[in-house]
Amino acid sequence: MSKAATLEKPAADKAKKPKLRIATTSLSGCFGCHTSFLDIDERILQLVEIAEFDRSPITDIKHCGPCDIGIIEGGVCNAENVHVLREFRANCKTLIAIGACAINGGLPALRNHLDVTDCLTRVYCDRAGGKNHTVPNDPELPLLLEKVHPINEVVRIDYFVPGCPPSGDAIWKFLTDLITGRMPRLDHELLRFD
Ligand code: SF4
Structure with a gap:
């Protein structure tokens, strides 16, 4: 594991500067990229010395x-993904797309060549094996879009970190x-496109 990079800062610096605020979220993803984030292991202790988490799966x-x-x-x-993404863009100075799903739609985008209504009918009615089954339509449920979109089709993104997961x-x-x-730069051995 490469641990060469460090976030250690002089003590005087730590005392004066307010902590960075970092927010993370999963839209149409599997949380694999977040799990990978946690693979920084004990280095997260360096991170929390200089940063604190805003919205994230590790806060409430x-x-x-x-x-x-x-x-x-x-x-x-x-529709909820669109709302959350726009809220992040409005509030974050730097926005990073992490992983294949954020960058190009990833696995969820495999449904893009199918009709959404057909998919829902197949899953909730045909496969459920009965005429009485219906597609859930509670108003609390976010409205599905016809296609799964990369996030840069909705808001401006500053950086992209490829991989499934990186x-x-x-x-x-x-x-x-x-x-x-x-300038963020990943050497060849850290770049992953699968
Ligand atoms: S890029 Fe891969 S690991 Fe990350 S959310 Fe998508 S499927 Fe999961």
Whole structure:
């Protein structure tokens, strides 16, 4: 595991600077990219020295507030995804698409060549094996879009980290570059396109 990059800062710096705020969310994703994020393992202790989490699966914050960095996993498959993504864009100075689903729709986009109504009927009615089964239509359920979209088709994205998922080392290298003011750059061995 590559641990060369570090976020250590001088003590005086830590005392003066407010912590960075980071938000993360999963739209139409499987949480695999978030799991990969946690693969930074004990390096997360360095991260929380200088940063705190806003909306994220590891907090109970429901809406993204003003943040320095927003990290988005997953593509856009429903109306709620659009709302959450726009909220992140409005509040995050830098927005990062992490993983294949956010970058090109990924696995969920495999449904793009199918008709959504046919899919729902097949799953909830035909396969359920009875005439009395219906497609769920509770108003609380987010409305599905006809297609699954990469997130950059909805809002402007500053950076893209490829992979399904990118490794914890790749995420760490990317974040340490960004936070310490270097141009984020992943060497060949950290780049993953599957
Ligand atoms: S890119 Fe892969 S790991 Fe990440 S959310 Fe999509 S399917 Fe899951």
